[in-house]
Amino acid sequence: MFKKFVSISLAALLAFNLSACASKNISKGSKKSSSQNQSSSNDNYPDCESIDFSNVSYNDYGGFNGITFDIPDFLEYTSDSLDDNKVEFFTANKSCYMSVEYAGKISDFKTIYDKDLANSKNVGFNVFEDYEYRISGDDGKTVYYKCSIIFEGVDGYYLQNLLMVYPKKYEKEFDPIVTRVYHSFVKYAGPDEFIEEEKSQSNLPSLDGKDKILSISDEEQMEFLGDYDKNKNYNIDYCSIIGKNVYGTSHIDGDFGYNTVNIPGCSVKYPDFLQFLMVPDAKYGINFRTNENEAGFAEFSVISTENLEPAECPNAVAFFNKYCSDNKYSNIIKKELSDNFLYIIEAGSQPRSHVSMKIHYIDENENDYVSLSVEPDFYYNNEKMFLDIFENIKASFRHNGGL
Numbered sequence: 001m002f003k004k005f006v007s008i009s010l011a012a013l014l015a016f017n018l019s020a021c022a023s024k025n026i027s028k029g030s031k032k033s034s035s036q037n038q039s040s041s042n043d044n045y046p047d048c049e050s051i052d053f054s055n056v057s058y059n060d061y062g063g064f065n066g067i068t069f070d071i072p073d074f075l076e077y078t079s080d081s082l083d084d085n086k087v088e089f090f091t092a093n094k095s096c097y098m099s100v101e102y103a104g105k106i107s108d109f110k111t112i113y114d115k116d117l118a119n120s121k122n123v124g125f126n127v128f129e130d131y132e133y134r135i136s137g138d139d140g141k142t143v144y145y146k147c148s149i150i151f152e153g154v155d156g157y158y159l160q161n162l163l164m165v166y167p168k169k170y171e172k173e174f175d176p177i178v179t180r181v182y183h184s185f186v187k188y189a190g191p192d193e194f195i196e197e198e199k200s201q202s203n204l205p206s207l208d209g210k211d212k213i214l215s216i217s218d219e220e221q222m223e224f225l226g227d228y229d230k231n232k233n234y235n236i237d238y239c240s241i242i243g244k245n246v247y248g249t250s251h252i253d254g255d256f257g258y259n260t261v262n263i264p265g266c267s268v269k270y271p272d273f274l275q276f277l278m279v280p281d282a283k284y285g286i287n288f289r290t291n292e293n294e295a296g297f298a299e300f301s302v303i304s305t306e307n308l309e310p311a312e313c314p315n316a317v318a319f320f321n322k323y324c325s326d327n328k329y330s331n332i333i334k335k336e337l338s339d340n341f342l343y344i345i346e347a348g349s350q351p352r353s354h355v356s357m358k359i360h361y362i363d364e365n366e367n368d369y370v371s372l373s374v375e376p377d378f379y380y381n382n383e384k385m386f387l388d389i390f391e392n393i394k395a396s397f398r399h400n401g402g403l
Contacts, residue, residue: 296378
């Protein structure tokens with residue numbers, strides 16, 4: 001079976017400004033809309049300023065050379081190439097750009113990386129691995145981040161590239177977006193996905209009713225440690241998952257249970273129809289999501305020890321007031337303040353947005369954060385169940401717990 005490859009290029013290709021995005025290096029052979037021929041200013045990004053970065057949702061773009069990838073909702077599809085091997089997405093004034101391009105069969109991945117690195121300017125970060133490489137940098141105004149991924153076919157390896165460009169002034173806001181898009185592509189890398197899935201399924205532990213323990217590193221490597229013994233000390237440097245189904249193979253319409261995730265600073269239970277997704281860009285954090293066989297999408301995030309400004313948000317009340325003043329793109333359905341804990345259920349006001357159930361622990365130094373975000377139809381079709389899940393999450397949340 002052939003698994004088409006994906007390559008992730010998140011940034012400006014060689015020149016680090018948006019005029020470069022309109023150059024032949026990025027758009028050769030592409031059909032451009034009239035809006036893409038306009039110039040944009042490196043000093044003024046009005047469409048970026050209109051983005052609610054706290055409330056970004058994602059759409060699946062599927063059917064492109066056998067792959068599906070995530071598109072942030074503020075990017076709009078604009079054009080594709082004459083041979084259907086490239087698609088492009090822009091914001092209104094082109095201050096943010098994304099493209100995915102199928103590059104065909106390759107024979108020497110390292111040579112491609114070496115040439116790309118040599119042609120990239122102001123490189124601040126680069127990594128080469130077996131099935132992917134990443135290169136990023138900036139020119140002070142525009143950030144780029146590139147990653148190419150190869151996939152195994154019946155007659156060799158194939159390459160595909162994704163490119164994103166965005167203003168440096170919004171670099172912090174784009175970090176989780178880049179991470180999300182990156183992970184939506186990298187899942188296709190390496191040997192044939194169907195063979196690998198069969199191998200991974202055969203190695204899963206049997207569901208025998210006993211608690212198991214799984215270790216996840218900050219490099220997203222999973223290690224199964226066997227049956228869990230509460231009297232045993234485990235050498236875990238980042239994160240552990242304990243439960244009867246640590247790989248999250250249950251289903252929402254079946255008899256699902258709960259696993260406990262432990263990270264430095266906090267621990268919390270989550271339903272075991274959610275599977276490990278990624279380690280986000282945070283001091284400590286982990287994300288889970290529903291598997292592809294579920295009727296809808298939900299994502300569970302845990303972030304620990306997020307620094308706050310003490311004078312600005314010394315307690316839950318001050319944090320909630322600031323949260324409401326800053327967050328103008330969602331409706332608060334329910335809130336509860338209890339000592340240093342803030343519990344919120346809110347619905348995004350934008351179409352195809354989400355319903356989020358959130359917990360914040362706030363003191364002068366930190367904000368430990370838990371969020372279960374669910375597609376609206378998925379939530380309202382199972383509202384009682386999700387509210388019960390949230391009560392279990394609330395009851396199990398432990399600040400200063402974890403490792």
